Amino acid sequence: MTCGFSASTPDAENSLKKSVGEVVAIAKDSKSSSGLSESLRPVLMKSISFDAMTRRAIGPGWRQFTEAQQKEATRLFTTLIIRTYSSKFTPGELPEISYKTARCPEPGRVEIATSTLYRGSQYEVIYRLEDTGGWRITDVVIEGASLVANYRTQFDAAFKEGGVDAVMNALKKSASQSTE
Amino acid sequence: MRQSIAFWTTLVAAFFCSRAGFASDQTALNSQIVIIREDRAKPAPLTKNGTPKNSNETLFLRTAVKEVPLAPSPQEKKKPLKTSLAAPQSNSRKPTPKPTKPTQKNADTNKNDTIKITKISQPVSNDDLDEYSDIAKIADPAEPINRCTFWLNHQLYNYVLRPISNVYEFVLPRPARNAVHNVFDNAEYPVRVVNHALQFEFKRADLETRKFFVNSVAGIGGILKVSDKIPALSNIPSADTAQTFAKWGIGHGAYVVLPVLGPRSVRDTVGMAGDYALNPISWLSYGGVGGATTLAISGPSAAQNMNERIRIYDSATKNAIDPYIAVRTGYVQYRDQAASK
Numbered sequence: 001m002t003c004g005f006s007a008s009t010p011d012a013e014n015s016l017k018k019s020v021g022e023v024v025a026i027a028k029d030s031k032s033s034s035g036l037s038e039s040l041r042p043v044l045m046k047s048i049s050f051d052a053m054t055r056r057a058i059g060p061g062w063r064q065f066t067e068a069q070q071k072e073a074t075r076l077f078t079t080l081i082i083r084t085y086s087s088k089f090t091p092g093e094l095p096e097i098s099y100k101t102a103r104c105p106e107p108g109r110v111e112i113a114t115s116t117l118y119r120g121s122q123y124e125v126i127y128r129l130e131d132t133g134g135w136r137i138t139d140v141v142i143e144g145a146s147l148v149a150n151y152r153t154q155f156d157a158a159f160k161e162g163g164v165d166a167v168m169n170a171l172k173k174s175a176s177q178s179t180e
Numbered sequence: 181m182r183q184s185i186a187f188w189t190t191l192v193a194a195f196f197c198s199r200a201g202f203a204s205d206q207t208a209l210n211s212q213i214v215i216i217r218e219d220r221a222k223p224a225p226l227t228k229n230g231t232p233k234n235s236n237e238t239l240f241l242r243t244a245v246k247e248v249p250l251a252p253s254p255q256e257k258k259k260p261l262k263t264s265l266a267a268p269q270s271n272s273r274k275p276t277p278k279p280t281k282p283t284q285k286n287a288d289t290n291k292n293d294t295i296k297i298t299k300i301s302q303p304v305s306n307d308d309l310d311e312y313s314d315i316a317k318i319a320d321p322a323e324p325i326n327r328c329t330f331w332l333n334h335q336l337y338n339y340v341l342r343p344i345s346n347v348y349e350f351v352l353p354r355p356a357r358n359a360v361h362n363v364f365d366n367a368e369y370p371v372r373v374v375n376h377a378l379q380f381e382f383k384r385a386d387l388e389t390r391k392f393f394v395n396s397v398a399g400i401g402g403i404l405k406v407s408d409k410i411p412a413l414s415n416i417p418s419a420d421t422a423q424t425f426a427k428w429g430i431g432h433g434a435y436v437v438l439p440v441l442g443p444r445s446v447r448d449t450v451g452m453a454g455d456y457a458l459n460p461i462s463w464l465s466y467g468g469v470g471g472a473t474t475l476a477i478s479g480p481s482a483a484q485n486m487n488e489r490i491r492i493y494d495s496a497t498k499n500a501i502d503p504y505i506a507v508r509t510g511y512v513q514y515r516d517q518a519a520s521k
Contacts, residue, residue, distance in 0.1 A: 084499040115415060117408075120358045121488070122415060144517020145510045153509040154501035170501045177499075 009102045012110040015135040016127055019047035020097060027089040037086035044085065049136040050078040056138075057151040058167060061159040069164060076171040077151075084147065085140070093119055110135070318435045318445060318512045326437040330504050333442055334497075337490055345487045357487070359403045364461070366395050366402025371458040375419035379427045387416050417521040421458070422451025426519035435508055442489070443511040 022043045030036045054070075054077040055062050065073060089095075095118040103111045108131045116123045128139040139148045158166045320326065349357070369392040376385035391407040399406040407413040425447050433446030444452065493507070500506035 080499045084495070087495055087498060119488075119491075120354070120361060143514050144520075145513040149513065150496075150506055150509045151501065154505045157502060157505055174499060174501050 009104055009110055012129045012131070012135040013099065013102050013112060015047075016112055016129060016137070017099065019043060019137070022047075023089075024094060024097075027091065028094055030089075030091045032091060036089060036091065037083045040086050041082055044082050045078075047137055048081070049130060049132055049138050050074055050081065052130065052132075052136075052138045053077065053081060053148055057148050058155045059152055059159070061155070061164065061167065064164050069168060073168065073171055076175040079175045080151075080171070081147070088142075090119070097125075318432045318508065320435040320508065322434065322436065326435065327504055329437040329439055330507070333437065333440065334503075336440060337493060341486055342490055345490050349487060358405075362395070362399070362405045363402045365405075366392065366399070367460050370460060371421070371455050372416075372419045374458055375421055375424045378424045379419060381419070384416055384419070387413060388419075391416065418518065420451060421454030422448040422515070423519050424454075425451055426515070432512065432515070435512075442493075443507055445512075445515065448515065 023040060026039050026043065027036060030039055051074055054074040057077060058065070058073065062070070095116045097117075098115045100113040100115065103113070105111060110129045110131075112127045112129065114125045114127065116125050123143055125143075126141040127137055128141070129135045130138045139146055141147070155167055155170075158170045162169075352360070369388065373385050373388045373392075376382070376388055391413045394407050394410065394413065395402045395405060398404075422445075430447055432448075436444050436446060436449060438444050438449065441452075496506050496510050497503035
């Protein structure tokens with residue numbers, strides 16, 4: 001099935017499986033959760049479209065950011081996302097993931113639902129990918145809770161309260177917090 | 181007399197000139213203002229009094245309608261769309277509208293089409309909004325009180341329940357914890373089966389019954405979750421009373437943060453009472469078994485639940501911009517999804 005502009009849905013599935021496989025392999029070898037986010041960073045940097053994630057998480061207010069602020073916001077949000085994603089893993093506890101048939105909501109986009117057995121519980125995790133010259137993850141939806149949409153509501157509230165400055169300050173504060 | 185004729189000539193000439201000028205302005209104005217009909221920008225049917233009577237058309241400046249090429253550059257492949265409303269800012273980032281499901285045929289045959297309008301009801305339609313423009317929302321009229329309760333719960337989780345949970349995890353190894361969880365999960369079968377039936381999901385009620393018997397008999401009273409090995413029984417959507425209310429069309433109602441228990445909507449709080457009534461463990465209280473014994477029996481389940489809840493709570497709040505909003509949004513998204521299954 002052709003879903004992207006140049007690539008096909010199986011390409012998206014293979015790309016996701018490869019990325020998730022690498023993440024699981026790193027989480028398996030990790031001794032503690034504190035260093036896990038830094039170990040996962042290189043894999044996540046190439047598998048996730050942090051630009052798109054940041055832009056959508058911040059929402060319409062994004063266009064009021066200067067180019068420098070957009071870059072800084074993306075850098076800080078990348079740190080938050082990597083930490084959030086890494087915190088889902090407990091060293092030594094590996095998920096059993098079964099992939100379902102991919103869905104193509106529109107050209108250039110694929111949603112791949114998975115059923116993940118982790119720590120004795122079943123979770124439905126949907127990965128949203130986009131073809132940006134290669135398939136990259138743009139959102140992860142765990143049991144209906146979208147990572148991007150969740151941050152969107154938080155940024156919306158900050159933006160309404162104090163505009164760009166409030167969003168940037170909130171990002172800096174959250175990114176500088178210790179993960180422990 | 182001659183002066184009088186000149187005066188009137190000038191006056192009449194000025195009148196006609198002004199009319200001609202008006203007409204000229206009117207024509208220019210008409211060409212600048214467009215309406216959007218059938219995905220195309222068309223000149224607005226303006227009269228000298230403005231819009232035609234009873235017209236409810238939305239008017240746009242032609243300059244506000246911006247062309248977006250159909251064939252995107254390799255860097256911007258994703259949005260093969262057509263025309264959007266131009267962003268008012270001078271920002272270099274160009275808005276990329278969400279496609280309106282273009283077919284391959286359209287993409288091939290309309291490559292030279294440049295004026296096609298997509299989201300006309302949205303003054304700003306672009307990638308920033310995307311599918312997240314319709315984020316799950318819930319009324320939160322008691323937000324100040326809820327934030328206060330949220331803060332108190334946060335202290336309780338961190339300084340009281342987390343240590344208890346850690347002790348439970350330390351004392352009981354994972355297989356034992358799983359066994360406790362399985363037994364209590366199995367015992368909650370009436371909650372699920374009754375609610376499946378109330379939701380007219382009789383197939384699921386049937387599967388749930390089979391699962392209960394398989395786990396009770398082959399799984400030694402539910403200690404082992406044998407049903408996980410049977411594909412048809414391994415992933416039956418859960419059902420509870422609040423979910424039944426949702427399927428009956430009852431909305432969330434207001435958001436409330438309950439002491440200790442955490443986030444709920446009014447609907448889910450009422451539903452919780454229904455689940456309690458359907459849960460066999462709670463029946464013990466009415467069957468002559470003392471409250472302390474009931475508490476002792478349900479204790480491991482509570483600890484197991486607490487353990488999982490704290491893990492999910494940490495995951496939602498640790499890297500949040502505003503933990504209160506993060507939990508509220510996560511809760512509503514989760515419940516909406518559960519109700520849609």
